[in-house]
Amino acid sequence: MAQVPMDYGLALAAALFVLGLAGVIVRRNVIFILLSIEIMMNASGLAFIVAGSRWRQPDGQLMFIFILTMAAVEVSLGLALVLRLYHRLKTLDIDRADRMRG
C-alpha cells in the first residue's frame, strides 16, 4: 500500500491500544473495562494485519483469527464472571470488589 506507509498503520494501532489501556485504567465499571480490553485486543489485531500487509504474508491475518478466537473465549468468560459478580454484589464497580486486603 504505497500511499499508506506501514508506520501510519502501526501508529493508528498504537493510538487505539493506548486509548484502550487508558480505558482499563480509568474506568471502574467492569463492563467498560472489558470493552476497553477489547479495544486493546483489536488494536493488536490491527497491528498484525498491518504487519502482514507489509510483508504480503497471510501470517498476520492468521494471528488476527487467533486473536478473534481468544477474544470470543475471553469475553464469554468475562461476562459469565460479571454476571456472577453482579449476582453477589449488586454492583459492577471493580473497586467494590475489594474483600482482599493485605
Next chain:
Amino acid sequence: MILAGIIIWLVGAGLLAWLTSSRGDGWPRWITLIALIVQIAFLAGLWIGYAGRSDFTAPGRWLAELDLPWIPALGIRLHMAMDGISLLFVLLTDFLGVVAVAASWQGIRNRLGFFHFNLMWILAAIAGVFLALDLFLFYFFWELMLVPLYFIIGIWGHENRIYATLKFFIFTQASSLLMLAAILGLYFIHGRSTGVYTFDYSGLLGTPMTSVTEMLLMLGFFIAFAVKLPVIAVHTWLPDAHTEAPTAGSVILAGLVLKVGAYGMIRFLVPLFPRATASFSMIAMGLGVAGIIYAAVLAFSQTDLKRMIAYTSISHMGFVLLGIFAWNQLALEGAIVIILAHGISTGALFVIVGDIQGRAHTRDLDKMGGLWSIMPRMGGAGMLFALASLGLPGLGNFVGEFLVLLGAYQVNVPLTVLASLGFIVSTVYALWLVQKTFLGENSRGWKLPDYNLRESGIMAAMIAAIVALGIYPQPVLTTAKAAVEALRAYAPRYHAVLKDDAGSRESASPGKAGGGAQTVAAKAGSRDRIPAENRSTASGGS
C-alpha cells in the same frame, strides 16, 4: 567416615530426642546428654590415639579425612578433614553441648523434644563448620547453624526476643551471603585461570589474582567472620541476642558461634588470601585492640548481667582477632587457647547468670548483692570464673592472652601495649561484677537455694577444665602446633608483606619484627612451593 559419623551421630541423637519426647521429659534430656558424653569419650580416645602417632606433630597432615563426590557438576565435594585445631574445637563443641543440656535441665520446660533437637542440630552444624574443607560444604554448615539458633532464641527466649532475633538475623544473614558471593568469586576466578572449577580448600589455595580482587574477596569473607566474632562496629547484635536467649542459647552463642568466626579466619581467611590479609592486618589488629578496650569499658557500664558478660566476650574476641592477624606461632596458639578458655569460662558465667535468673527472676546488677552468703557454692564458682575472665594466672584465659600479647609484640609494639591495657579494664569490670553480685551485703534480703548436685557437677567439670587449661596447657599447644605450622606455611610471605606495608613503623627492631619461627617459614616457603605442599596435604590423610 569418622568425620561424617561425628555429625550424623549428633543429628541422629537430636532426631531421636525429638521423636521420643512424647514419652516423657527425661527422654530427650538423657538421650542428648548420653550421646554427647559418648562422643566426647570417643574423641578423647581418638586424641590419645593420635598423640601416640609419630607424625602427630608433623605439619601438613590431616588426622582424619573424608573426600567423596557430592555435586560433581559444580565441583563440589563432601570433603571434610580434621587436624589438631578441628579436633580441639569439636571437643569444645561437645563439651559445651553437655553444659547446655545440663543447664537447661530445669530452665526449659516446654517443647523439650524440639529444643533438644535444635540444640543437637546447632552442635552438628558447628562441628561441620570445624571439619569442612570444601567451601561449599563450609557455607552449607555455616548457614545450617543459624536456623536452630533462631528457633532457640525465638521460641524459648525472653520478652524482647522478636527484636533480638530480627537483629541477629539481619546481621548474620546479610554477612554470610556476602561470604557466599566471595566464595563464588573465588570459585570462578580459580576456574577461569586454571580451568578447574572446584570449591575444594586445598585446590583453591594459592589462586592467582590481582591484589584488588584479592582484597575484595577477602573482605567478603572477613565481614562474615567479623560479624560472628564479633568485631567492634558489627557487634551490636550480640548483646541483644544474649540478653534474650535462654541459658543454653547464650552458652552456645558465646562458647561456639563466636568461635566459628575465629576459626574461619584461621582456617580460610589468611591461607586463602595471604597478601590481602597481610596488608589488611594493621586495620584488623587495630579493630581488635579497639574492641578489647571499648567493649571492656562498655561492659563496666552495664547493669544487666547478661549484657555485661556479652560485652566481655566482645572484649576477649578482640584478643583473638589480634592474635590471628599477628599470624605467628605464638599468637595463633594463644588465640586457640583463648577460644577454648573463653568458651569454658564465659559459658560458665552464662550458666551462673541463668541460675541466678532462674532463682531470683532478675538479672539486674543493682538488685543483687551478698549472694555469696546465701549461695556459697555458686558464689565460689562465680568468683573463679570472673577471675578467669580477668586473666588470672593459673587459669586458661591467662595463658591464651599472654601468648597472644607475646606474639603480637613481635609484630606491632604500640598495639600490643594498648591491648594489654585491656587487662586493667577487665580487672575492673570482673571485680565489679563479683562485688555487686556476690560480695557486699544482702540488702534485698534474698533467700535463694544454693547449687544442687547437678548444678555443682556442671560447675565442677567446668572449673576442672579451666584450671587444667591454665596450669598445664601443653597438650593443647602440642595438638594445635602442627596444624598452626601447616596453616602458616600457606601464607609464607605474610610477614614480608606486612613489613613492606608497615616498614617504617617497625624499623626500630627489624630483627625482632620477623620473630623467630615465622621468618624461617617465610624463607623456607617460596611461593612456587605452595601448590605442591597442598597436594601432599590433601592426599596425606587417613
Next chain:
Amino acid sequence: MGAIFYISAAVAVAATVGVITRYNAVHALLYLIVSLLAISLIFYILGAPLAAALEAIIYAGAIMVLFIFVIMILNLGPQAVRRERSWLKPRMWVGPAALALILAGELVYLLESGPAGAQAGTASVGPEPVGATLFGPYLLGVELASLLLLAGLVGAFHLGRRETGEETAGEQEIQTGVAKAEGAAVEEPGAALGGE
C-alpha cells in the same frame, strides 16, 4: 486510497475515544461497533478482505452482541424502561450515527472503485492463501484454538450455571454483610451500568 485510510483512522480514533468516555454502556457499545467497522474498512484497504469480513461479522456482530445480551440481562425492571427512554434521545445516538455515515460513504466509494489493492498495485492476501496457510503450517494452531474454545465453553457453562441452592452458609454471611455495609443505598440493578 490514502485519504480513505486517514478518514477511517480518524473515525476509529474518535469512536474509541467515545467508548472510553461514555457513561452509558449501550452508548459506549455503539461507539465500539463503529470503531470496529472503521477498522474493518482499514483491513480491507490493507489487502486483508477475509480479516475485514471477520472483523465485521464476528467482532462487531457476534462478540458485541454478547455484550448487549449481558447488559440487557442486567437491565430488567421498570427502571430499565425509563432508562430506555432516555437512551433514545437524539444526543445519545447522533454521534455514532454520524461516524457510521462517514464509514458508509467510504464503503460506497471503495465499492465503486473496484477490488481492494487492484489500483494501488499491491496484491491483497485473500482468503485462499490464508486458508492454505491456516491448515498447513498452522494446523496445530487450529487444534489449539479449538481446545481454547473448549476451555471457554466449559468455563462459561460452569460459571454461568444457575444456582441450585448450593450456597454455603459462609457465602450467605458475606452476602448479607455486603448488603448491610451498603445499607439502603443498594443500587438498583440498572444503576450498575451507569447512565446519564
Next chain:
Amino acid sequence: MSGADFVGILPLAILAAAAVLVILVLSVYRSHLLTCILTLLGLVAAAASLPVAASVGPRGVTILLISDGYALFYTGIILAATFSVTVLSYVFLRSRPGRREELYLLLLLAALGAAVLVFSSHFASLFLGLELLSSSLFVLIAYPRGILNVEAGIKYLILASVSTAFLLFGMSLVYAQLGTMEFARIATAGRGAGGAILIAGLGLLAVGLAFKLALVPFHMWAPDIYQGAPAPVTAFVASVSKVGAFGVLLRFFRLAGVQGHGHLFLVFTLIAIASMFGGNLLALLQGNVRRLLAYSSISHLGYLLVAFLASGALAVTAVTFYLLAYTATIVAAFGVAVLVEGNGAAGAIADYRGLFWRRPWIALVMAGALFSLAGIPLTAGFIGKFYLIGAGAGSSLWLLVLALVISSGIGVYYYLRLIVIMYLRPQQTAPEAASTHWSGSLILGALFLAILWLGVYPAPWIDMIQRNALLK
C-alpha cells in the same frame, strides 16, 4: 506432519486426548472419583510418553512447536506439578458441594497450555498456549463461585487480558519489523537489526510475560489471586503457570539474545531488582499466609531473572534446577494450605498457629517448604539459590548478585517467623480441621522427600538437566 513429528509432541497429544476423553465421559456419567482418576491417568500417560518423544530427537514440529530436551524436561515438571495439584484438588473438593468434575478438565487444559508454551517456537503457539493456560485459569480461580473466588477471577481475567494485549502488540511490532514470527528466524533476522520499534516490540513482549510471572511492577494481581483462588488452584498458579511462562521467556530471549540489546538488558535488570526487593519487603508486612507466599513468589521469580540474565549453559541449568526446586516447594506449601485451612478466610494466620502441636507431620512439610523457600541448607531451595548466585557470579552480574543476596537475607526472616508461629501454643479455640484424605498426605510426603532429595543429593537431577534440558 510426519509420524516422527507426531511422536515428538506425543505428550501434548495425550494431554489433549485426555481432556477430550474426560468431557466425553462427563457427558454420560458424572463421577468425581472417576474423573479424577482419568485425569491422573492422562497425566501419567503423558509423562510416560516423554522418553518416547525424546527418542525422535530435537525436531521442529511444523513451524509452531519444537520438541527438544528442554521442552520435554519442562513438560515433565509441569506434569508432575499438575499431578500433585490434581490429587490435592480431589482432597479439596471431596468435602465441598457443587459440581466438581469440570475442574479436572480445566486443569488438563491449563497444563496443556503450559506445556505448549515450553514447546513453542513461534509467536502463534506462544500466544495460544498462554491463552489456553490463562482462560482455564480464569475459571479455575473462580471455580467454587464464592464471592472471593469470583473477585479473584475477574481481577485475574482483566490483568491477564491486558497483559496478553501487551504481549500481542509486542509480537506484532516484532513481526512488522522482521517479517517472521518464528523464534529461530527472529534470532537471525534480529541480530543486526536495531530500531526503536523492534526494541519496543521486544519490550512489550517482555512486559506481557512479566505480567504472567507477576514481576514487579506487574505484580499487583498476585496477592489477591493467591488469596482468592481455591488452595489447589493457587498451587497451580504459583507453579505450573510460572514454569510455562518462564520456560518460554527463557527460550525466546535466549534465542533473541537479550544480552545483545542493552536497553532490554537494563530493563530486565531493573525488573529483577525491583521484584527481589519489592517481593521480600512487602512480604514482611503480610499477616496472611497466602499473601505472604504470593509476595515471596514475586521475589523468587526475581531471583530467577538473575540467572536468566546470566549467559552460558550454567545459567540455563540454574534456571531449570531452580524452577524444579521452586515448583516442588511451592506445591508442597499450598498443599499444606489445602489440608490445613478451614472454612474461614483463606490463608488466615489462625489456621497455622500451633500447627506443630495439632498436626506435626503436616507442619513438618510446611517447615520444609518454608526452609526451602528461604534457602536453608538440606533443602532444594539452598542448592537452587546457590546455583542462581553462581550463575550470576559466573557472568559477573555483581549488582544483581548483591541484590539477590541482600533481599533473600530479608526473606529468610519472614519464613522463619512463620515457622515460629506454627510452633506457638495453639489458641483455645482450635480452627476446625479442614479436608483430609490419605492421598493428600501421600502427595505431601512425596513432595517433602523431593525437597530433601534435591537439597541433599542433587547430582542426578543436575546431570539430567545438563544432559537434556539445555538450550543450544
